Amino acid sequence: MRMYDIIMKKRNGEELTTEEINFFVEGYTNGTIPDYQVSALMMAIYFQKMNKRETADLTTAMVNSGETIDLSAIEGIKVDKHSTGGVGDTTTLILGPMVAAAGVPVAKMSGRGLGHTGGTIDKLESFEGFSVEMPIEKFIKNVNEKKIAIGGQTANLAPADKKLYALRDVTATVDNMSLIAGSIMSKKIASGADAIVLDVKTGSGAFMKTEEDAFELAREMVDIGTHVGRNTIGVVTDMDQPLGFAVGNALEVKEAIETLKGEGPEDLTELCLTLGSHMIVLGGKAKDSDEAREILKDIIKSGKGLAKLKELVEAQGGNAAAVDDPSLLPGASIIKQVAAPKDGYVKSIKADDIGIAALVLGAGRETKESKIDLGVGVIIHKKIGDFVKKGEAIATIYANDEEKRKSSEEILLKAYTIVDEKVEPKKLIKGIVTKDGITKF
Ligand code: URA
Numbered sequence: 001m002r003m004y005d006i007i008m009k010k011r012n013g014e015e016l017t018t019e020e021i022n023f024f025v026e027g028y029t030n031g032t033i034p035d036y037q038v039s040a041l042m043m044a045i046y047f048q049k050m051n052k053r054e055t056a057d058l059t060t061a062m063v064n065s066g067e068t069i070d071l072s073a074i075e076g077i078k079v080d081k082h083s084t085g086g087v088g089d090t091t092t093l094i095l096g097p098m099v100a101a102a103g104v105p106v107a108k109m110s111g112r113g114l115g116h117t118g119g120t121i122d123k124l125e126s127f128e129g130f131s132v133e134m135p136i137e138k139f140i141k142n143v144n145e146k147k148i149a150i151g152g153q154t155a156n157l158a159p160a161d162k163k164l165y166a167l168r169d170v171t172a173t174v175d176n177m178s179l180i181a182g183s184i185m186s187k188k189i190a191s192g193a194d195a196i197v198l199d200v201k202t203g204s205g206a207f208m209k210t211e212e213d214a215f216e217l218a219r220e221m222v223d224i225g226t227h228v229g230r231n232t233i234g235v236v237t238d239m240d241q242p243l244g245f246a247v248g249n250a251l252e253v254k255e256a257i258e259t260l261k262g263e264g265p266e267d268l269t270e271l272c273l274t275l276g277s278h279m280i281v282l283g284g285k286a287k288d289s290d291e292a293r294e295i296l297k298d299i300i301k302s303g304k305g306l307a308k309l310k311e312l313v314e315a316q317g318g319n320a321a322a323v324d325d326p327s328l329l330p331g332a333s334i335i336k337q338v339a340a341p342k343d344g345y346v347k348s349i350k351a352d353d354i355g356i357a358a359l360v361l362g363a364g365r366e367t368k369e370s371k372i373d374l375g376v377g378v379i380i381h382k383k384i385g386d387f388v389k390k391g392e393a394i395a396t397i398y399a400n401d402e403e404k405r406k407s408s409e410e411i412l413l414k415a416y417t418i419v420d421e422k423v424e425p426k427k428l429i430k431g432i433v434t435k436d437g438i439t440k441f
């Protein structure tokens with residue numbers, strides 16, 4: 001088999017066989033096929049596309065390129081959740097304990113990663129002493145006993161995807177549906193999930209700018225999941241503005257605690273109920289999403305979700321007292337409001353820029369080596385459709401450095417567009433994609 005022939009075949013719009021896909025993924029992973037040939041192939045795929053079978057084969061080949069995590073010693077159906085990204089996504093901190101409290105095992109491998117704020121692990125490290133370091137046996141034991149554990153990504157999962165993603169990033173071939181879908185799903189499948197709930201974001205702060213593209217991506221991922229025998233559901237949701245109010249590590253932990261108490265932001269609560277109810281159905285603990293939603297509401301009302309968060313923090317060495325007394329979490333020395341420059345309705349909030357306003361304060365990593373300041377971040381007070389008066393606070397900045405606070409404020413002010421005409425609030429949940437089809441709301 002020759003790489004040249006594979007490139008030409010795809011360039012001419014033909015379908016690649018399973019063997020051909022395995023050949024280039026293996027060859028690229030072990031270094032026998034050079035970057036320039038794989039770049040050419042990625043560009044050919046970008047223009048000629050791949051069908052369902054090719055996409056599923058690519059995903060499987062990437063899964064098989066490295067280690068896979070065996071979670072078969074965990075009782076029950078392991079349901080994982082993945083979000084295609086967004087600003088200050090606090091859902092994992094809320095969904096994990098809620099779903100675990102419903103009896104669905106949550107075996108979560110999380111990352112630190114680059115971004116506006118830290119990853120789930122960084123956020124959880126706001127609890128002094130919290131650690132994800134533990135042998136796999138302890139991880140499995142915790143999930144079996146407590147229904148929840150959060151581990152670090154130590155295994156060498158889907159290395160072919162790592163290499164391909166980096167190559168696509170510099171060759172203008174990221175935004176092909178099959179390639180994105182395969183990339184995301186390969187990592188979920190390699191990390192041992194039996195079933196997967198995908199939160200596919202759409203809007204200015206998301207990868208998929210249009211709803212049409214988001215539904216298409218969700219469908220691609222559901223097709224892959226179905227093809228490889230993992231029950232998968234995609235929920236398409238709005239990311240035209242940040243979710244909830246808090247962007248920043250300890251601030252998001254506080255927001256998660258409030259949401260678990262039933263006192264969280266409306267949109268964040270709704271998203272957690274929606275995603276959580278699908279997780280519970282896939283996990284076999286409710287017959288449909290209406291029943292699951294009632295279970296989740298009860299978990300909030302009874303305090304079982306909050307208790308589960310405490311249990312998780314304690315089990316992994318963290319100071320669980322901070323769940324009841326969030327003043328024990330890292331804080332900021334400078335707390336200052338940002339005033340609206342004029343009267344009017346909020347027309348748009350550039351979610352990415354709100355993220356950057358938190359990043360410049362030190363809430364996220366600019367490089368892999370950067371150290372995160374867990375106490376800093378931004379709380380926004382106004383969302384799309386809200387009326388504001390000139391001088392009223394649209395946001396509050398939590399900073400530990402006055403210069404950084406000033407840059408953050410400038411970015412925040414530019415992120416908001418305020419207009420005279422009334423603006424309709426955004427619809428949060430746009431629709432659901434299952435193996436049976438697409439339902440738009
Ligand atoms: N996220 C991924 O993990 N892969 C892609 O290709 C795009 C976004």
Ligand code: CA
Pocket residue numbers: 087088089090242243244245246247252255
């Ligand atoms: Ca948030």
